[in-house]
C-alpha cells in the first residue's frame with residue numbers, strides 16, 4: 001500500500017460522523033485519540049456557516065491592526081486583538097520555543113462577534129467541555145476557576161505560513177494545574193486545494209507525518225491531546241508571502257488559557 005493510501009485509511013479510522021452534541025461518542029473519541037494521537041468529528045458544524053464566517057473575516061480584515069509578535073498585555077488578548085506571530089520569540093509565560101509564522105485573531109466570546117464566529121466557537125467549547133467533564137458552558141463567556149476561553153483564529157498565510165513540530169506544553173500545563181485533562185479542539189475553516197496548494201496541518205506518529213489538511217474540509221473538528229506531535233507544514237512556499245489578505249490556512253481554537261489579567 002502506498003503511504004497516501006495508508007494515511008487515508010488512518011484518517012478514516014479516526015473520523016467520526018456526528019450531527020448532534022448529545023450523541024458525541026466520548027468513549028470512542030478518547031480511545032481513538034489515545035491510540036492515534038488525533039480524531040476528527042464531521043457533521044457538527046455546517047460547512048456553509050463556516051464559509052460565511054471566513055467571508056466576514058476577509059471583509060473585516062485590516063492589515064493596519066496587526067500587532068507585533070511580543071509586547072501585548074494579558075488584557076489585550078481578552079479583547080478583539082490581532083497579531084502576527086513570527087520567529088521563536090514568545091511571552092514569558094510560554095513553555096518551549098519553536099519557529100512559526102502566522103496571524104492570530106483573538107475574538108473572546110464576551111467581545112463583539114465581528115467575524116460571525118461565535119456560534120462556531122461555542123460549538124467547539126461544548127465539545128471541549130464534554131471531553132473534560134465540565135458543564136457545557138464552562139469558562140465560555142466568563143473567567144471561571146482562573147481560566148478563560150481564548151477563542152481565536154489562526155491564519156497561516158500563503159507564501160510560507162508554518163509552525164514547527166511541537167507538543168502543546170504551555171496549554172497542557174495550564175489544564176494540568178487546574179486538574180483537567182488537556183484537549184486541543186479546533187475547527188478547520190479553509191480547504192486545501194482552494195485556499196492553498198501545498199503544506200498544511202500535520203501530526204507525526206512513529207516518525208511518520210500525516211498531513212491532515214489532505215483529508216479535512218471546512219467545518220471538520222480535529223482534536224489533539226498534550227502528547228500529540230503536530231505542526232503546520234509551510235503553506236505554499238513557492239509563492240511570495242501574502243500578509244495583505246486573509247490568505248492560506250485558517251483554523252479556529254478555544255483553548256483554556258490561564259487568566260493573567262488581574
Ligand SMILES: [Fe+2]
Nearest residue numbers: 166167168230
Ligand atoms: Fe499546537
